[in-house]
Amino acid sequence: MPRRTSWLSAENIAFVIFLIFMIVYPFRTDDFGILNAAYFAALTLLALSLSMIWGKAGILSFGQTAFFGIGGYLYGIYTLNVLGSAQTWVGLAVGMLAGGIVAAILGWFMFYGGVNDVFVGLTTLALTLVLQTFMAQTAGPEWTVGEARLNGYNGMYIPQLSFGEMPLYGRPLYFVYLAILIGVYLLLRWLSSTRWGYGLLALQENRPRTESFGYNVRLMQVQVFALAGVVAALSGVLYASWGGYIDPSSMGLTAAITPVIYVAIGGRRSLTASMISSMILLKLSQLLASSAPEYALVIFGLLALLAVLFVPEGFVVALFNLIDRHLLNRGGGNLPGMTAPVEEVTANG
């Protein structure tokens, strides 16, 4: 479905500024800063996956961290068993595929079984916690897959993505991660602007109504759930490769809720807002972790509460709308579904 609106919007301008900043940043900081930024890029993919499933399709999932963990672990299991630098990239694909397949199977049972709304949140949270609990008890030597020892909370040590014999490190690592983040972002934005993407927005507003226009709503829900699972798994692969390590804490309750908070604060309906907000909040989280770790989650919780109560569309989206309305004269909310739902008018005339 073609969009006929102008490209000059606060959201697009923000994306261009963000991109320029991210390209320039590694030349203005030290190695630690570069590695940190790559870590943020990997985790921001998780926010994008949530923005797609929650913001575009209205499906609140706490299972993205489960797919994240599946991606990371499967990448590790593959690369520890099939040696060779080229195999790390095959491992990346295996991790993504595993996340997508698990999400598709779970999505199939949920959506074709009539599970919707808050029950999806509960089911996906249960999946995350079950996976975490399962992985936590794999410390014993019997829990090995070929050469890969799962190792419970001791963690699994994993080969890093590499070109030739050289593992990715420093600026090359950062730019590969940034390219993947931007590529996924652009792909998801393009998908959101297709007829399928508009169907997602419509089913978020009213499923039966969308069905009556010829959309196979359940299939679309499974598709978007699987797609978000692939993106979350990709995030897990990049995270595992970045640190060369993964353990079950990456699938815990805090890990499941954190991306939800990041996306809610930024604005779940906008991929750009979710991406920018995630990068900023990850940085803030790190700063707070060193200066006031006990307050970090409290501050994020407070921000999320303020967003829900006073700025339900999210702080970054509210800023986009403000700029659109007052500086660009666009009337605000140029992206579909970016404004809060408007009550249907039933008055005469």
Next chain:
Amino acid sequence: MLDLSHVTSGYGRTLIVRDVSLTVQRGEIAAIVGRNGVGKTTLMKTIIGLLPTAQGAITLDGEEITKRSADARARGGIGYVPQGRGIFPGLTVEENLEMGKLINRQGGSERSLDVAYAYFPRLAERKTQRAGSLSGGEQSMLAIGRVIVGQPQLMLLDEPSEGLQPNLVQQIGDDLKRINQDLGTTILFVEQNIELIMNLAQRGYVMDKGQVVRQLDHHEITNQESLVSHLAV
């Protein structure tokens, strides 16, 4: 074109529509009339597939569609304007119209939307406006326009006059007649508004307590006294 044979349906175990049989011929405009709560909306939802058929059969062009899902029926050529108009308030007018293209059997093109704009020029003026901010009359135009973009063989409308002032009811009736004549779209609508029924319907069915209790020919359905007596069944 559309045949319902002894159809029974409802919500779970609560059956609302009982043993309904009716026929709509290709190209005609038929009405289902009756008081509030007699099962008219339930029947419409059963025809479009949003409610399962507990018993009986529904056929479209001789092909049984009873077990088909709502989306398959829509793609098979049934357009539906629900009660309350059912627009997507968070999407723009143009985006709402785009939603209707999926059921277009010709695939839908850039020009598909022009059909809606031709019948309802006001929509073209408001194409970038949020649909939720339209007036009631404009929302009705959008709801009908969205369906004709898909060029369905059969259009189902559930109380299209609801919430509209009298002059707009007349206008919507005239628009639907033009669509029926120009595009050949068969129309089946549920209504309580006597003016709209008389203006639009060529024949009809009276429902009471979930059943079709009487057929109305053209003379009866365009006769105010007759209609009043049937609506007070």
